Amino acid sequence: MPKTRGMKIGELANPNRFLRIARFAIPLCAGLSALLLAYGFYRGFHTPAERDQGTVFRIMFVHVPSAWLALGIYSLMAIAALGTLVWRHPLADVAQKAAAPIGAAFALICLVTGAIWGRPTWGTYWEWDGRLTSMLVLFVIYLGIIALWRAFEEPLQAAKAVAILTLVGFINVPIVKFSVDWWSTLHQRASVFRLDGPTMHPAYLSPLLVCAFGFSFLFAALLMAAMRNELMRRRVRTLTLFAAREAR
């Protein structure tokens, strides 16, 4: 017991600094996100209609940033998992736990907006295509991570178990993606992140990037708010255990 107590007092410095920063960073990120999203959607809805699809491509400004974020958040969680296991950073597992539901939400948004977009353009809501299937698998992996978090009583033990699962997933996700891509393909290929530069028309690309930044700031605000909640939840837990011990 004395060992863990000592560790907790040492850890307090960092989370306290985080809470001080979060106080003004959360409203700042939320405000920036609102401005960027408003501007991005405004620009996006004033683009000319597309030759093949008419106006329905405007779903892109939600769909594509959600897909990027769903993948990006998982990478962030993998780095946080390394932070838990290797560098033992006190905030890493808090960030990991807070990020999982947000990542799952963006994966879900990506799947559902994609399904809605697919109906008028492909003529079907769902197709067992490589990209759709791998995003679905990523969504299920997110749900598994959330389930594992909830299965453990002790947060530090849960943090380490989840960190291993996240890292195994990080090795496996490219394999899953590669295998399902090999398996069946309907979705269009990447048109922004390419070695020879984006092939998308700049009139569509710039509002898309503005929206992507807007959603990223939204993620940052939500993440910091959820991390603050988690830190408070752990303090509640510590104090409750303390009270129970004193009462005995």
Added chain:
Amino acid sequence: MAALHSTFIAAAYGFAGIILCALALWIALDYRAQKKTLAELEARRAEKK
């Protein structure tokens, strides 16, 4: 055709909005609940001392 498309667009944006608002609401409610419990616990501790 165009009217049909705007329904699809509205559905997509609406769904994204609902999910993100639900997430934000959940985080905000969680914040209030944790703050309240924390304040109660701190008060009880101060009382004892």
Added chain:
Amino acid sequence: MTRAFSAMLRRDLVLSLRAGGGAGIGVIFFLAVVMVVPFAIGPDQKLLSQIGPAILWSGALLASLLGLDRVFGADAEDGSLDLLLLAPLPLEVIAFAKALAHWLATGLPLVIAAPLFGLMLGVEGKASLALAAMLLVGTPAIAFLGLIGAALAASLSRAGLLIAVLIVPFTIPVLIFGTAATEAAIAGTPFGTAFKLFAALLLFSLVIGPVAAAAALRIGRGT
């Protein structure tokens, strides 16, 4: 080290053959899955023989996930896991032995039963044998991937469903390449690209399974 390894293997094999319903339980579950499908889609022999390999693959996958919570769960309950952590044998090797024993007790019977069940579903004899050969490669891959989930949930009680939820997404490549290799084998070209990738997945899981499981066990016990 070889003697310790084989002792470990023998112990786990005997335990899993005698406890929890015995060795047959996985095969019985497999039979139950195969039996349910004709009731669900109707006794259409042509359709059944068409989707027969798919039914056998998903049945084998589900049956392989079945006993995973026992692999470390029983040892965590009675404390022998703590002794294993102190053993001179590297934990990765112990984990490997446990996965191998688990596969021998639950996976191998599935492989042996598969041709028979294939015949029941109207899959031709030769195709059934090809399918069983592919299951011989696929079931150990599933067992070694499942080992990670078993180790993560070692200290949890009633973890069976949780393990399945955690592991199923990671077994999808095995399923994809396994069914592709099976199709190729039934068509008469067994050792093409799909089979090579499938075998690569097996080798990959043979390495990552024990390493990740050992890391999870160390962490779970606070060392």
